[in-house]
Amino acid sequence: MAQQRRVQLSTLRPTSTVCVLGTELSLDVCGSAPKDAVAFHVQGTPGVKLYVVHETQSIKLPSSVSRWPLAAGAEVLLAMDALSKDVGDEKVRISYFGEAGGVPVGRAMLYLTCVDVSLDADTSRSGAVSRTLLDKATWTWGPDGHGAILLVNCDRDDPKAETPDNRDTAVRSYTDLKDMSQMVLRTRGPRTIFAGHRLLLHVDFSDADKVGVFYGGNSVALEEYKHVLGGSKLAYAVKPSRHQEESVFYVEGLAFPDVGFSGLVAFHVTLLESPEKGLLETPIFTDTVVFRVAPWIMTPNTAAPLEVFVCSVDNNEDFVTAVGALAEKAKCPLTVCPLLENRHDRWIQDEVEFGYVQAPHKTFPVVFDSPRDRGLKDFPVKSILGPDFGYVARQAPEGASSLDSFGNLEVSPPVTVRGKEYPLGRILIGSSFPRFGGRRMAKAVKDFLVAQQVQAPVELFSDWLQVGHVDEFLSFVPAPDRKGFRLLLASPSACYQLLKEKQEEGFGEAAMFEGLEAVPKPTINEILCNEALRKFNNYVQSCISWNRDILKRALGLTEQDILDIPQLFQGDVAAGAEAFFPDMVNMLVLGRHLGIPKPFGPLVGGQCCLEERVRALLEPLGLTCTFIDDYFSYHVLSGEVHCGTNVRRKPFAFKWWNMVP
DSSP states (O other), X not given: OOOEXXXXXXXXXXXXXXEETTOXXXXXXXXXXXXXXXXXXXXXXXXXXXXXXXXXXXXXXXXXXXXXXXXXTXXXXXXXXXXXXXXXXXXXXXXXXXXXXXXXXXXXXXEEEEEEEXXXXXXXXXXXXXXXXSOXXXXXOSTTOOOEEEOBOOSOOSTTXXXXXXXXXXXXXXXXXXXXXXXXXXXXXXXXXXXXXXXXXXXXXXXXXXXXXXXXXXXXXXXXXXXXXXXTBOEEEEOOOSSOSEEEEEEEEOSOSBTTBXXXXXXXXXXXXXXSTTSOOEEEEEEEEEEEEOOOEEOOTTSOEXXXXXXXXXXXXXXXXXXXXXXXXXXXXXXXXXXXXXXXOOOHHHHEEEEEEEETTEEEEEEEEOTTOXXXXXXXXXXXXXXXXXXXXXXXXXXXXXXXXGGGEEEOOOEEETTXXXXXXXXXXXXXXXXXXXXXXXXXXXXXXXXXXXXXXXXXXXXXXXXXXXXXXXXXXXXXXXXXXXXXXXXXXXXHXXXXXXXXXXXXXXXXXXXXXXXXXXXXXXXXXXXXXXXXXXXXXXXXXXXXXXXXXXXXXXXXXXXXXXXXXXXXXXXXXXXXXXXTTSOEEETTEEEEEOOOOOEETTEEHHHHHHHHHHGGGTOEEEEEOOTXXXXXXXXXXXXXXXXXXXXXXXXXXXXXX
């Protein structure tokens, strides 16, 4: 339905107004009628389309009826479909008649100027701004959806700047402009009409702190781009050029979706008319365009690796070398964070999570900084944030716990659950249920993840672990069949079953941890007869089985999608569980190349039986297993290979706006 505006007429003097292309004017024929008038006649020049609304019917003029009764509700509608060449070059005349008919008892004249005012963005999501018949004031999901998209401009294109680009009100480079979405104001018609009317670009008060708008006028010079909207600036008066019909604005997002912010932002352009000198302007037309701020998106282990990160500390030279060799096999660059930058903090997986943001015109990686803030606290801002590499963080005012470290933040590959598609997977976080009073992920972090909408989070039970991270008992690896992946779960049951098999084969005296100095070396027999250890692992298995059932329901998995990786844990219920030997599910996944913590299991026939079993499970999937010794550099400090590394991965091919959350 076309936007409609009521226009008052007068029989005392001519009325002049603007008709915006694509809108209708409703003429108040009754309000301007002389006291003794009972009928009216309306006629217009060729550029005006006229309709009379009579007894709820809309009748296009001219018609066989020449005079219309001035009944209550009588209305004349007009529209114009061609731009005016001059001000007031089209007109409408309404003649009023009394009971006697004959000579009109009054006439009202309306002079019209047709202009085009349109605020446009890339609502078709093609990567370019174009005029469209789509409803610009709404935003819809799905492959047939529409609505413009905005990136949070959270990278730092100027290396000299101290903060991300979304924290300033300046355009520092042309690459900065490329991160922004274009919004184009088109004004066509007699240019003099815009001298007597004002065009106001404005944003709702509730949205103003979420966006910034820059405008360079007719210039392409960088210094001419000024911050005109956003923050405390709610409106900007646009002066259309005499020579150009388009004014191009650049829009940046300042904030990601979060509690109290759905991600939707509306911009409006309003044409204001001054009736007479000294009177306030009145709005006569508004056009609106809605953007959605692009969410932050995580990438799963199964996505192609683009860059591997590892920290260099005092005692992990061999570990860094091993990770580097694996990265080389996977043809993936390695970035080593030096001691000066990590400040003796080796747990780079816990400090940050790599993801990305995407709009039709641009995609770039964004690092999510956890609230843990230890030695690596400054690394994301000082060494990762840069041109086309964004940064976002959330704090934990209530105080960060171990569950706020990002070893406790994973995402599944794409899944379909009971017909519902999750083309970007589902986020997995650890929590304290089903018991009360335990540790939970900080509300600010969890709220942020939920608000992104596109990777609906699943809460798992991880507080039974001493450290409490989901990556201690699960991982995903790529597979050539079924759903394209396997879920790996740590399994005490599978480990006891394997050790029992080896005992029955006559290898009961084979010992753990051979080759490691000053480490107790229990035999298979000793492990199997340790009732306290078995009892504790029964408890651990029940916790993992609980999560197994949640994962099957939440990710639509069957038993054929899950592989049980032999693993034992030690500890007690009060302090929590930790790996009895290096935790093999806590692995580094680089395509088909896996960097798995070396378990130092019992040697059977010269081979570690734990490594042999894991190879038998994973190599048929086309995966290669490299076992990395992390015992003294990570395992004894309650972490493994995955905890000590991080990976930036290739974004999903699927575009997030094509899904239906």
